[in-house]
Amino acid sequence: MAAKSKSKGISPSCFGYPLSIFFIIINEFCERFSYYGMRAVLVLYFKYFLQWDDNLSTAIYHTFVALCYLTPILGALIADSWLGKFKTIVSLSIVYTIGQAVMSVSSINDLTDHNWDGFPDNVSLHIALSMIGLILIALGTGGIKPCVSAFGGDQFEDDQEKQRTRFFSIFYLSINAGSLLSTIITPILRAQECGIHSKQRCYPLAFGVPAALMAISLVVFITGSRMYKKVQPQGNIMIQVSKCIGFAIKNRFRHRSKEFPKREHWLDWASEKYDKRLIAQIKLVLKVLFLYIPLPMFWALFDQQGSRWTLQATTMDGDFGFMKVQPDQMQTVNPILIIVMVPVVDAVVYPLIKKCKINFTPLRKITVGMFLASLAFVAAALVQVEIDKTLPVFPAAGQSQIKIVNLGTDGATVEFGHLQNVTVKPMESTGYITFETSQLQSLRVISGNKTKDEVLNLPGENRHTLGVKKTATDIVTRLLFDNVVSKPEEGNNLIRLINNFPDTVNVTMGDTSFGALMTFSASNYTLFPGGRDDNITVITNSAKCSVTSKAFGFGSAYTIVLNECIGDTLNLVYSEDIPPNTVHMAWQIPQYFILTCAEVVFSVTGLEFSYAQAPSNMKAVLQAGWLLTVAVGNIIVLIVAGASKLSEQWAEYVLFAALLLAVCIIFAVMAYFYTYTDPNEIEAQLDEEEKEQVKKDEYVYETQAEAVSQM
Numbered sequence: 001m002a003a004k005s006k007s008k009g010i011s012p013s014c015f016g017y018p019l020s021i022f023f024i025i026i027n028e029f030c031e032r033f034s035y036y037g038m039r040a041v042l043v044l045y046f047k048y049f050l051q052w053d054d055n056l057s058t059a060i061y062h063t064f065v066a067l068c069y070l071t072p073i074l075g076a077l078i079a080d081s082w083l084g085k086f087k088t089i090v091s092l093s094i095v096y097t098i099g100q101a102v103m104s105v106s107s108i109n110d111l112t113d114h115n116w117d118g119f120p121d122n123v124s125l126h127i128a129l130s131m132i133g134l135i136l137i138a139l140g141t142g143g144i145k146p147c148v149s150a151f152g153g154d155q156f157e158d159d160q161e162k163q164r165t166r167f168f169s170i171f172y173l174s175i176n177a178g179s180l181l182s183t184i185i186t187p188i189l190r191a192q193e194c195g196i197h198s199k200q201r202c203y204p205l206a207f208g209v210p211a212a213l214m215a216i217s218l219v220v221f222i223t224g225s226r227m228y229k230k231v232q233p234q235g236n237i238m239i240q241v242s243k244c245i246g247f248a249i250k251n252r253f254r255h256r257s258k259e260f261p262k263r264e265h266w267l268d269w270a271s272e273k274y275d276k277r278l279i280a281q282i283k284l285v286l287k288v289l290f291l292y293i294p295l296p297m298f299w300a301l302f303d304q305q306g307s308r309w310t311l312q313a314t315t316m317d318g319d320f321g322f323m324k325v326q327p328d329q330m331q332t333v334n335p336i337l338i339i340v341m342v343p344v345v346d347a348v349v350y351p352l353i354k355k356c357k358i359n360f361t362p363l364r365k366i367t368v369g370m371f372l373a374s375l376a377f378v379a380a381a382l383v384q385v386e387i388d389k390t391l392p393v394f395p396a397a398g399q400s401q402i403k404i405v406n407l408g409t410d411g412a413t414v415e416f417g418h419l420q421n422v423t424v425k426p427m428e429s430t431g432y433i434t435f436e437t438s439q440l441q442s443l444r445v446i447s448g449n450k451t452k453d454e455v456l457n458l459p460g461e462n463r464h465t466l467g468v469k470k471t472a473t474d475i476v477t478r479l480l481f482d483n484v485v486s487k488p489e490e491g492n493n494l495i496r497l498i499n500n501f502p503d504t505v506n507v508t509m510g511d512t513s514f515g516a517l518m519t520f521s522a523s524n525y526t527l528f529p530g531g532r533d534d535n536i537t538v539i540t541n542s543a544k545c546s547v548t549s550k551a552f553g554f555g556s557a558y559t560i561v562l563n564e565c566i567g568d569t570l571n572l573v574y575s576e577d578i579p580p581n582t583v584h585m586a587w588q589i590p591q592y593f594i595l596t597c598a599e600v601v602f603s604v605t606g607l608e609f610s611y612a613q614a615p616s617n618m619k620a621v622l623q624a625g626w627l628l629t630v631a632v633g634n635i636i637v638l639i640v641a642g643a644s645k646l647s648e649q650w651a652e653y654v655l656f657a658a659l660l661l662a663v664c665i666i667f668a669v670m671a672y673f674y675t676y677t678d679p680n681e682i683e684a685q686l687d688e689e690e691k692e693q694v695k696k697d698e699y700v701y702e703t704q705a706e707a708v709s710q711m
Helices: 020-040 042-049 054-083 085-106 125-153 161-191 203-223 237-254 266-270 276-292 296-306 308-313 327-355 362-390 585-613 619-644 649-672 679-710
Strands: 399-406 412-416 420-424 433-436 442-447 450-455 462-470 475-482 493-499 505-509 512-517 526-528 535-539 544-548 557-566 569-578
Touching: 020 042, 020 085, 020 125, 020 161, 020 203, 020 327, 042 054, 042 203, 042 308, 042 327, 054 085, 054 125, 054 237, 054 296, 054 308, 054 619, 085 125, 085 203, 125 161, 125 619, 161 203, 161 327, 237 266, 237 276, 237 619, 266 276, 276 585, 276 619, 276 649, 296 308, 296 327, 296 362, 296 585, 296 619, 296 649, 308 327, 308 362, 308 585, 308 649, 327 585, 362 585, 362 649, 399 412, 399 420, 399 569, 412 462, 420 433, 442 462, 442 475, 450 475, 462 569, 493 505, 493 512, 493 569, 512 526, 535 557, 535 569, 544 557, 585 619, 619 649
Parallel strands: 399 462, 493 557, 544 569
Antiparallel strands: 399 433, 412 420, 412 442, 442 450, 462 475, 493 526, 505 512, 505 535, 535 544, 557 569
16 A cells, blocks of 8 residues: 555644644544433433334434444545545534534424424424434444544654554543533433423433534534644555455356366455455454454343433432432443443453463453343343332223222222222222223212212223212212323323312412312322422412422322311322332442443453454454444344334343343354464565565576576
């Protein structure tokens, strides 16, 4: 290959480093903040804003991640064959910024309530803009991924190897810092309430801040333009590799039926057109790429942190006492543990293993990483089993459920025909009782010396609340339809009020007004954020009283009876319709810890192994292959989750764990038969062979010249 051509920028030195690299590091920090911040809230945006179910949300999330890891190949081709790294980064960063801005606009709830002409009736403008934004982001983030770090390395002179090495360490730190901060901050922004619809989560802000950071990233990068050293495009090695492999296959196929000497390796069929060095280097690369075949299964599990595990966290209790953790903030556990564990593993764990005289080779480390990731999903399955135990049981087809709330001062007995009798103390309530709808035709309420019969004609597959109250003259009953068919999601709570005052009252809870509520009537369920308490105020014709509600936890539904004013204090009675999330988010930490251990021994070792086993000019090819395993892993999630049709989430976790364990065993067998090579030795051997060939050619030439001179 030709020598690299650099256009020299005017880059002053700072502490022995080119000043230009500081623009690149700030650019990378802002870009990673933008990407991981947007990605942290993405699956919840799909589920709660676009109203997609868990499976569709997971599928689109992993499709997006896969696309982000496929486009680096395109970015590398554009940079090396056409625009160069600088222009590629600038051009695709503009596309990236536009994509982030489009995502922010797509999440504005008041944008439109109508479908966009030209799209099918079930595709709204929100969905159309979201998909356009995600495609642009994937093209941008993937396209610049292989360019930025390499562009930073280009800024150093050949004698600045030490500074270049330290730059890459700082560069990696900026990636993790951007990821960690954004994963903490954007879920907080998302949890805010904004827009005309006061209960809407603030997705425009959660996407808008990453969009602003991407714009800042672009501006910072362009600002340093005059200082950069810009390497001109030299042609892409991946294209050369592809052409050589293609020619070998074509040439072998062309001569399949002819008598030709057998070649030691099928790639040797390219020797007619390509030199021996390139063919030998490609053989080394293909040897490593063959080992990559099982690796996507690891990423299929690893990247579910942002999808299935985040959705799992929405059904858990995020109250850590000193703070309320949002479900998408649990993703921060991984980068925090990475920052702590990488130096610990390198400085403590690996030396201890070495002292025990265990030959912990890179491929054995990768095998252990796959096993640990499988174990992490077993832990996730165990947590899911505990979560499922806390979920409410709703009536099946042909069934009805009734709970009884006694609003009077006397005990009451409710007889459901010959099916069941229930006695309820004053100001107390029962849980939901399940009946076959066809058998539940009537009920009788007995309180003191009074009796009331009531005919029932209930629709099946629904819940109801029966309010009973003995007055001075009669028994009053009120049958309420509980239109809640699932547990409140995203950690929210549903609150309903029953007015047990003798008069109509006006009620407010926090900043939400329930308006006028007539005596012995109930409000509709209203959504409130989880993990907080609110001030409830009642105003009657003769009094005003209030009280601070209890903290409702996360994911619950309550019926609150407004009972009476005692002075200026409101007396409340709580009836739990759906219990709050009781499995704490802290129980996710073990599965995150195990998966992070897996990442440390798998990902870090894999990159190191790939670098060590690759020829000097083929490292970019193996980097592209490594990124491709991540993309394929996310595609595997789509295939397995779509094909399994498992109704229980814990079963899906076990399925993924079993698949990775099987793949781990296959990889262990492949690793056992792998022979480590030193590309430098092979290249040195090739150099010697080339020198010998040159000497032979010179000898032949001299011999022929001498023969000619003697004629």
